[in-house]
Amino acid sequence: MRPFSEPRPSASGRAAISEVRRLGKLLLAVLRELSDETAYERHLAARGREHSGEEWRHFCEHRLRDKYARAKCC
Amino acid sequence: MKLLGHLAWAAVAVLGALCLGAIAINRGEPINSIWLVVAAACTYAVGFRFYAKFIAARVMALNDKRATPAERLRDGLDYEPTNKWIVFGHHFAAIAGPGPLVGPVLAAQFGYLPGTLWIIIGATLGGAVQDFVILFASMRRNGKSLGQMAREEIGKVGGFIALLTVLLIMIILLAVVALVVVNALKGSPWGTFTIAATMPIALFMGVYLRYLRPGKVLECSAIGFALVIASIFGGQAVAASGTWGPIFSLSAMGLALSVVIYGFFASVLPTWLFLAPRDYLSTFVKLGVVVALAIGILFVRPELQLPALTRFTDGTGPIFAGKVFPFCFITIACGAVSGFHALISSGTTPKMIAKESHAYPVGYGSMLMESFVAIMAMIAACVLQPGVYFAVNSPAGVVGTTPAAAAATISSWGFPVTAVDMANLAKSVGEQTLFYRTGGAPSLALGMAAIFARGGGGEAVLGFWYHFAIMFEALFILTIIAAGTRVGRFMLHDLMAQVSSRAGKLGGISWVVVSTILVVAAWGYFLVQGVRDPLGGVNSLWPLFGISNQLLASVALCVATTILLKMHGPKYLWITCLPLIWLVIVTFTASWQRIFSPQPSLGFLAQAEQLAAGPQTAATQALIFNARLDAAVCGVLLVMVAIILVDSLRVWYGILRGTRDSRVSEAPFVPSQLAEEL
Numbered sequence: 001m002r003p004f005s006e007p008r009p010s011a012s013g014r015a016a017i018s019e020v021r022r023l024g025k026l027l028l029a030v031l032r033e034l035s036d037e038t039a040y041e042r043h044l045a046a047r048g049r050e051h052s053g054e055e056w057r058h059f060c061e062h063r064l065r066d067k068y069a070r071a072k073c074c
Numbered sequence: 075m076k077l078l079g080h081l082a083w084a085a086v087a088v089l090g091a092l093c094l095g096a097i098a099i100n101r102g103e104p105i106n107s108i109w110l111v112v113a114a115a116c117t118y119a120v121g122f123r124f125y126a127k128f129i130a131a132r133v134m135a136l137n138d139k140r141a142t143p144a145e146r147l148r149d150g151l152d153y154e155p156t157n158k159w160i161v162f163g164h165h166f167a168a169i170a171g172p173g174p175l176v177g178p179v180l181a182a183q184f185g186y187l188p189g190t191l192w193i194i195i196g197a198t199l200g201g202a203v204q205d206f207v208i209l210f211a212s213m214r215r216n217g218k219s220l221g222q223m224a225r226e227e228i229g230k231v232g233g234f235i236a237l238l239t240v241l242l243i244m245i246i247l248l249a250v251v252a253l254v255v256v257n258a259l260k261g262s263p264w265g266t267f268t269i270a271a272t273m274p275i276a277l278f279m280g281v282y283l284r285y286l287r288p289g290k291v292l293e294c295s296a297i298g299f300a301l302v303i304a305s306i307f308g309g310q311a312v313a314a315s316g317t318w319g320p321i322f323s324l325s326a327m328g329l330a331l332s333v334v335i336y337g338f339f340a341s342v343l344p345t346w347l348f349l350a351p352r353d354y355l356s357t358f359v360k361l362g363v364v365v366a367l368a369i370g371i372l373f374v375r376p377e378l379q380l381p382a383l384t385r386f387t388d389g390t391g392p393i394f395a396g397k398v399f400p401f402c403f404i405t406i407a408c409g410a411v412s413g414f415h416a417l418i419s420s421g422t423t424p425k426m427i428a429k430e431s432h433a434y435p436v437g438y439g440s441m442l443m444e445s446f447v448a449i450m451a452m453i454a455a456c457v458l459q460p461g462v463y464f465a466v467n468s469p470a471g472v473v474g475t476t477p478a479a480a481a482a483t484i485s486s487w488g489f490p491v492t493a494v495d496m497a498n499l500a501k502s503v504g505e506q507t508l509f510y511r512t513g514g515a516p517s518l519a520l521g522m523a524a525i526f527a528r529g530g531g532g533e534a535v536l537g538f539w540y541h542f543a544i545m546f547e548a549l550f551i552l553t554i555i556a557a558g559t560r561v562g563r564f565m566l567h568d569l570m571a572q573v574s575s576r577a578g579k580l581g582g583i584s585w586v587v588v589s590t591i592l593v594v595a596a597w598g599y600f601l602v603q604g605v606r607d608p609l610g611g612v613n614s615l616w617p618l619f620g621i622s623n624q625l626l627a628s629v630a631l632c633v634a635t636t637i638l639l640k641m642h643g644p645k646y647l648w649i650t651c652l653p654l655i656w657l658v659i660v661t662f663t664a665s666w667q668r669i670f671s672p673q674p675s676l677g678f679l680a681q682a683e684q685l686a687a688g689p690q691t692a693a694t695q696a697l698i699f700n701a702r703l704d705a706a707v708c709g710v711l712l713v714m715v716a717i718i719l720v721d722s723l724r725v726w727y728g729i730l731r732g733t734r735d736s737r738v739s740e741a742p743f744v745p746s747q748l749a750e751e752l
Contacts, residue, residue: 026157026159026160029157029159029160030159030160030163030164031292031358032292033156033160033163033164034163034164034167034354034357034358034361035291035292035295035354035358036291036354037289037291037292038160039151039154040289042150042151042154043150043151045150046149046150046151047150051288051289052288053284053285053288056284056288056289057284057288057346060284060345060346060350062151063151064345064346064349064350065345066151066152067345067350068345068349068350068557068560068561069560069561069564070417070421070422070561071240071244071414071417071418071421071558071561072168072171072553072554072557072558072561073168073169073170073171073173073408073412073414073415073417073418074171074172074173074247074251074407074408074412074414074554074619074623
């Protein structure tokens with residue numbers, strides 16, 4: 001037994017921490033989807049390419065053309 | 075356990091009913107905003123748990139064993155099965171625009187009660203149902219757009235008119251939101267500098283993303299946000315400067331022309347350079363502010379100062395003319411029922427749904443969330459003293475052209491306010507004046523600033539929060555203007571292609587410039603008309619926008635009704651038919667009154683006649699022309715929707731009589747291979 005160990009959170013505390021982490025991950029995932037970062041990852045995976053400035057510009061060309069041809073809501 | 079669940083839901087329903095009852099019968103005493111929050115939350119919860127679930131299970135028969143277009147047509151770009159909460163966030167960010175913020179603020183002239191009830195009931199039984207059914211229909215048809223579904227389910231005429239209606243709405247929407255920004259920034263060097271600074275910031279972000287750190291959108295947006303916050307502080311220094319202050323203090327007309335020039339360049343510049351970085355930034359700021367406002371309201375729990383009902387339910391309101399019926403239901407479109415949402419529900423979202431059951435929280439739940447944003451906007455407007463609210467939102471043409479006259483007029487309505495009070499308030503937020511700031515944005519900013527400042531910092535930070543709120547509203551409105559102008563250009567092209575195949579082949583940079591000028595000129599005309607209008611412009615343009623948006627909702631509900639009729643016969647027709655009937659009654663009554671009412675403050679034609687009877691100047695001639703143009707636009711919208719309605723009735727009659735093909739045109743069933751819960 002370590003004499004000066006930090007108090008460990010209780011089971012309910014650990015559950016709360018993991019819940020907060022899960023929410024944080026979900027929020028980050030939403031932000032990454034909104035920022036097209038996830039779409040870019042999918043683009044790389046689908047084409048088996050590596051990230052590069054050129055590849056990003058190529059992705060943006062198509063992504064943004066489609067995105068801004070659609071009506072934005074009021 | 076099941077009994078406990080039933081009891082819990084019964085308690086939620088009773089609590090919601092009690093809160094709705096409390097806000098409905100309260101008179102004479104300020105009411106705490108928490109009553110509205112709880113009434114809305116409980117009603118949404120019951121609607122989501124029971125009504126939406128009933129529609130999902132019985133009417134749509136959502137089936138997770140059926141592969142969605144995201145799975146079947148997966149291409150890694152548009153079609154991609156995505157976690158339902160991510161799709162929810164994506165869909166909510168796409169449907170939430172300035173509408174649910176501005177509409178409730180303007181409708182607060184009737185008091186908080188009519189607007190609040192319409193937002194809660196309209197969203198639960200109408201708006202969310204429309205969004206959900208259209209999302210479902212599009213999902214079952216490989217992600218087809220509303221126009222394509224209208225063409226297939228109702229006929230070619232329906233499809234063409236849906237496209238034309240959307241283009242008209244877009245033009246009116248762009249004009250009215252531009253006017254909201256102009257009225258918020260006129261004579262405000264602090265606000266104008268802050269918004270002007272967002273443009274080089276967006277350009278910097280564009281270059282950063284393309285060449286310095288490609289793909290790092292979140293990182294770039296965080297830098298952009300920090301720069302925008304710095305520009306708010308910079309704006310304060312500019313406003314205090316004797317040299318720079320006057321340079322950034324523009325008149326309404328100067329601002330209108332600036333917005334028109336901005337609209338042109340923002341929509342023709344490469345999207346990566348300006349529009350996209352601005353859009354990322356404004357989306358994150360919008361979501362952040364919505365969350366912050368929700369926390370602020372729950373934390374501060376402010377009291378509503380506006381009464382439940384004002385004397386202006388009789389149609390004599392200073393902000394816009396017309397009685398509570400039908401104009402409350404026109405003024406609040408987004409937040410209760412919005413036809414525009416049908417375009418989003420049949421756009422990107424159906425291509426991202428991984429499992430059919432996800433359409434339930436995404437389609438229905440997102441609309442409830444937007445409705446909740448509208449409730450928060452209503453609260454933010456109603457926390458202002460009524461005298462202040464009317465002083466900010468009333469045009470000079472109604473209340474008088476000097477602060478003393480305006481204060482006297484507003485006080486005579488039973489809402490005491492003095493010119494000194496208003497001058498002090500303006501000083502505390504770093505403005506020269508807050509009179510005649512029609513359009514809703516400044517009063518919303520004042521309400522939000524009051525809530526945030528009470529959360530910490532008090533009056534010392536009121537000016538910062540006011541300009542933060544103005545920046546937030548203007549940032550995403552100007553992004554909508556850039557994106558909307560661009561989309562308008564494509565729509566114009568589509569329409570021309572439908573009329574003539576030669577026109578459809580137009581392209582190249584000269585066509586881009588010409589079509590952009592045409593679209594900018596169209597909304598710019600209405601914007602300038604609004605600036606010149608002595609009644610503030612919002613008085614005529616916002617109802618026109620509301621009418622057109624609700625008419626688009628009628629088109630969407632016609633498509634939805636046709637689909638339900640083909641699926642089940644008349645059994646579940648009431649689900650979309652009841653909101654449709656309500657919208658048709660509301661929009662047709664409102665349109666008729668706006669065109670033909672004998673009151674010059676309400677009827678466009680009566681207004682033109684009254685002006686024609688007076689002394690004739692060039693300005694009067696322009697006002698007469700504008701009033702007649704507004705009547706014509708209203709009439710055209712009305713006729714177009716009447717055509718769709720008649721066309722739909724013809725189709726429904728044929729289906730019920732068995733003389734018309736009633737087969738459902740869904741994509742064939744393919745079993746889903748997606749085992750994991752996304």
